[in-house]
Amino acid sequence: MLAAAHAAASTDFFLVYLANIIMQVQLNTIHKQFGSLVANDEISVLFEPGRIYGLLGENGAGKSTLMKILSGYQRPDRGEILLGGAPQHFASPRQALAAGVGMLYQEPLDVPVFTVLENYLLGRAAGGESPRQAARALEALAQRYGFDIDPHEHTSELSMGERQQLELLRLLAGGAQVLILDEPTTGISAEQKDILFASMRTLAREEGKTLILVSHKLDEVQELCDYAFVLRKGRLVGGLPLPCPNQQLVSLMFDELAPRPARRQLGQHAPALSLQSVQVHTGRLELEPVSLQLQAGQVLGLAGLEGSGQELLLRACAGLLPLSGGSLLLGGESQPDWNYPLARQHGVAYLAAGRLEEGLVAGLTLTEHMALVSHTHGLLVDWPQNRKLAEQHISTYQVVGQPESYIENLSGGNQQRFLFAMLPQNLKLILMEHPTRGLDIRSTDWIWEQLDQRRAQGTAILFVSADLDEIAARSDQIAVFSGGRLLRSLPAAETSADELGHLIGGAL
Amino acid sequence: MSRLERIWPLLPGLAALLVTTLLLLAMGTSPIDAYGAMWQGAFGTSARVYSVLAFLVPLLLAASGLLLTFKAGLWNIGIEGQIIMGAIAASWVALRVELPAGLQIPMELAAAMAGGALWAALAGLLKTRGGVHEIFGGLALNNLAILFTNYLIAGPWQPPEGGSFRGTQPFGAHALLPLFENSRLSLLSLVLAVLAFAGVALLLTNSHWGLRLKALGQNARSAFLLGVSSDRELLLAMALCGALAGLGGGVRVLSWFDSLRQSISGGIGYLALMVVLLAGFRLALTPLVAFFFSAVLNGSITLQLRTQLHSALGDILTGVLVLLVLLFGNYARVRRAFRRNRSSENG
Numbered sequence: 001m002l003a004a005a006h007a008a009a010s011t012d013f014f015l016v017y018l019a020n021i022i023m024q025v026q027l028n029t030i031h032k033q034f035g036s037l038v039a040n041d042e043i044s045v046l047f048e049p050g051r052i053y054g055l056l057g058e059n060g061a062g063k064s065t066l067m068k069i070l071s072g073y074q075r076p077d078r079g080e081i082l083l084g085g086a087p088q089h090f091a092s093p094r095q096a097l098a099a100g101v102g103m104l105y106q107e108p109l110d111v112p113v114f115t116v117l118e119n120y121l122l123g124r125a126a127g128g129e130s131p132r133q134a135a136r137a138l139e140a141l142a143q144r145y146g147f148d149i150d151p152h153e154h155t156s157e158l159s160m161g162e163r164q165q166l167e168l169l170r171l172l173a174g175g176a177q178v179l180i181l182d183e184p185t186t187g188i189s190a191e192q193k194d195i196l197f198a199s200m201r202t203l204a205r206e207e208g209k210t211l212i213l214v215s216h217k218l219d220e221v222q223e224l225c226d227y228a229f230v231l232r233k234g235r236l237v238g239g240l241p242l243p244c245p246n247q248q249l250v251s252l253m254f255d256e257l258a259p260r261p262a263r264r265q266l267g268q269h270a271p272a273l274s275l276q277s278v279q280v281h282t283g284r285l286e287l288e289p290v291s292l293q294l295q296a297g298q299v300l301g302l303a304g305l306e307g308s309g310q311e312l313l314l315r316a317c318a319g320l321l322p323l324s325g326g327s328l329l330l331g332g333e334s335q336p337d338w339n340y341p342l343a344r345q346h347g348v349a350y351l352a353a354g355r356l357e358e359g360l361v362a363g364l365t366l367t368e369h370m371a372l373v374s375h376t377h378g379l380l381v382d383w384p385q386n387r388k389l390a391e392q393h394i395s396t397y398q399v400v401g402q403p404e405s406y407i408e409n410l411s412g413g414n415q416q417r418f419l420f421a422m423l424p425q426n427l428k429l430i431l432m433e434h435p436t437r438g439l440d441i442r443s444t445d446w447i448w449e450q451l452d453q454r455r456a457q458g459t460a461i462l463f464v465s466a467d468l469d470e471i472a473a474r475s476d477q478i479a480v481f482s483g484g485r486l487l488r489s490l491p492a493a494e495t496s497a498d499e500l501g502h503l504i505g506g507a508l
Numbered sequence: 509m510s511r512l513e514r515i516w517p518l519l520p521g522l523a524a525l526l527v528t529t530l531l532l533l534a535m536g537t538s539p540i541d542a543y544g545a546m547w548q549g550a551f552g553t554s555a556r557v558y559s560v561l562a563f564l565v566p567l568l569l570a571a572s573g574l575l576l577t578f579k580a581g582l583w584n585i586g587i588e589g590q591i592i593m594g595a596i597a598a599s600w601v602a603l604r605v606e607l608p609a610g611l612q613i614p615m616e617l618a619a620a621m622a623g624g625a626l627w628a629a630l631a632g633l634l635k636t637r638g639g640v641h642e643i644f645g646g647l648a649l650n651n652l653a654i655l656f657t658n659y660l661i662a663g664p665w666q667p668p669e670g671g672s673f674r675g676t677q678p679f680g681a682h683a684l685l686p687l688f689e690n691s692r693l694s695l696l697s698l699v700l701a702v703l704a705f706a707g708v709a710l711l712l713t714n715s716h717w718g719l720r721l722k723a724l725g726q727n728a729r730s731a732f733l734l735g736v737s738s739d740r741e742l743l744l745a746m747a748l749c750g751a752l753a754g755l756g757g758g759v760r761v762l763s764w765f766d767s768l769r770q771s772i773s774g775g776i777g778y779l780a781l782m783v784v785l786l787a788g789f790r791l792a793l794t795p796l797v798a799f800f801f802s803a804v805l806n807g808s809i810t811l812q813l814r815t816q817l818h819s820a821l822g823d824i825l826t827g828v829l830v831l832l833v834l835l836f837g838n839y840a841r842v843r844r845a846f847r848r849n850r851s852s853e854n855g
Contacts, residue, residue, distance in 0.1 A: 358733055363726040372719055380714045
């Protein structure tokens with residue numbers, strides 16, 4: 001017994017030793033440019049096995065690009081990738097994985113109609129494994145890292161956190177020695193985050209794998225990582241052993257950071273939105289009758305685990321889902337035939353979480369976007385005028401990009417800024433899904449400053465967020481959803497993120 | 509764009525020429541003679557040049573329309589039926605309506621455009637209201653249009669001397685487009701086709717509507733959320749494409765032929781689809797490719813008379829060309845595949 005354990009330990013030791021030789025990752029003078037935008041400017045870093053690295057930087061600093069290059073998703077213009085000293089030329093993520101580098105994207109790359117098992121087997125060479133054996137292997141692997149997933153469930157039924165676990169297992173089964181996790185904690189529950197972090201520690205400390213956490217959340221990086229590299233504007237500006245004072249990291253990440261202004265109460269006594277026993281039904285979930293009031297200038301935050309019904313309510317308010325019961329009043333007026341074009345006409349704006357899926361058009365430049373939403377009625381586009389408009393918005397909204405840049409080449413934070421730039425003036429109501437998901441502190445503060453200005457003009461705001469701190473800090477009123485039901489509606493002043501967490505978790 | 513990228517679209521053309529040449533050599537024919545005969549067939553006499561241009565007119569009209577629908581992300585396979593319905597509508601006016609001289613032809617052309625637009629709008633409605641993909645709706649409508657032609661020729665519009673499956677009786681001279689120097693070319697139709705192409709080019713590059721089509725084609729969901737009324741724009745794009753195709757059909761009955769025939773389009777719609785695909789949806793290349801097709805197909809008709817070769821040589825040349833362009837025409841894709849090969853050899 002003891003001998004077996006000893007043998008296991010020494011095999012582990014041997015594996016760690018082997019991994020040390022094989023899997024040292026070296027990036028040498030990586031350079032990548034999109035048009036005139038330099039995403040990576042001669043970046044050189046070294047990642048040692050058995051350690052967890054944090055890759056920090058604000059939106060558009062070049063973190064995602066660098067990691068996409070390392071994982072074979074993009075090719076560098078110049079520079080080289082060395083694995084254990086051997087130069088690599090990845091032409092695809094598949095080749096990178098075959099060499100031992102796997103990346104977990106913000107949006108997992110699974111196929112929703114497949115089962116967990118089918119997704120797990122996807123892209124692997126057909127072996128002699130029977131489906132039952134594969135299912136057993138998957139369960140064993142999941143158990144080892146404390147994941148709880150059912151091989152036969154459909155992926156579309158999984159939460160974001162579970163999809164992430166599945167993807168992680170797929171990468172590990174594919175032979176990943178280097179794991180890159182891009183903002184893995186956005187959109188997953190606190191419990192799933194704990195499981196994820198525990199598994200990451202196991203992978204690094206016990207199995208000698210190299211882990212790279214791409215994040216802008218300092219607390220998480222401090223909690224988990226051994227060392228942090230900081231990027232700013234495409235350059236590597238420093239590396240620090242962790243933990244270290246947050247201020248050191250912040251000063252590396254940002255030129256200067258303005259203090260967050262105190263929150264103003266802006267509620268006016270004019271009704272903006274009123275929901276009376278609103279019901280929404282979809283194939284997946286039925287939202288039980290909800291009644292809520294929102295005054296002009298007020299912020300209403302909708303909290304709850306993903307898929308608890310708050311997203312349905314938001315989409316119904318935007319006119320994207322039909323009400324199956326109850327009524328919706330905008331500015332005190334009943335709207336029996338509510339739909340999205342009507343909502344736009346009435347000064348309601350909707351910003352979805354998936355910016356390039358629902359909001360921006362990949363393949364169009366910033367100037368073309370401006371022309372698309374401009375309300376001139378002429379037949380022909382005034383290109384010089386729209387270019388000037390794009391330039392104005394770029395400087396007003398501090399977008400990193402050119403009028404001729406294709407929107408998909410901007411970073412997430414800059415895409416969000418540009419979406420804000422395109423919002424019409426004098427809106428009655430702004431509806432948002434995860435308005436700051438994936439954004440850094442500065443972009444987040446900036447977005448809410450913009451929203452505060454809108455509130456001062458009387459715009460009401462209704463938003464869904466998985467970030468309870470954001471909900472507690474930014475809302476006037478908070479509505480908590482669970483399992484398709486409005487659990488409670490309470491003033492933000494009387495609660496905290498902790499209490500919200502308990503409410504959502506059903507601890508009440 | 510590198511220099512190689514710029515000239516890339518020409519390479520599959522040269523390769524197709526090479527393959528056809530090898531084919532000719534294998535059959536023991538002199539390629540120089542064959543191509544010479546083809547050239548003579550297309551450009552040998554001024555009459556033949558007019559014939560090439562006359563064939564080009566409906567092809568360019570249909571291809572111009574397709575530039576719009578492709579931009580909106582639509583596969584308007586129904587274009588063949590839209591050409592036929594344009595021909596039928598023009599024939600109806602030519603056979604049944606007697607108007608003053610200055611009105612007769614404009615009325616026929618307007619009817620042709622309306623007929624094509626209606627047929628296209630039907631495919632569009634099937635898509636936006638009925639959820640029927642435009643490819644399937646279009647194919648069904650193509651067949652219906654062919655059946656309708658056959659019914660008209662054999663039934664209500666049969667010549668007085670008795671029904672045949674060949675065509676209706678020739679239209680009166682007043683109803684036909686004036687022809688240029690005894691050819692099948694109507695200068696008016698050529699001017700209209702050039703104007704149509706220029707109009708489409710202007711719409712696509714500089715109009716708000718063209719931009720909306722582009723947004724719809726790239727990402728319909730985002731375009732809708734940005735306020736583009738997707739159903740309306742898609743229907744409009746279909747109708748406008750159908751109107752241009754219908755005009756092409758009208759030109760076919762009013763100048764290329766002089767009556768409604770059984771295969772009035774003869775596949776010009778499908779040919780136009782190939783033209784736009786080969787041009788890579790690029791505005792400037794579309795008329796060039798259309799002209800090339802027109803020249804090759806017309807040139808190969810006389811080929812058989814000059815050499816012992818079948819006129820199918822033109823079809824072979826264009827067929828090989830289509831295959832090669834689809835395989836290698838996309839520069840970025842070819843480069844990616846090439847690099848992948850090279851890196852896997854190294855690695």
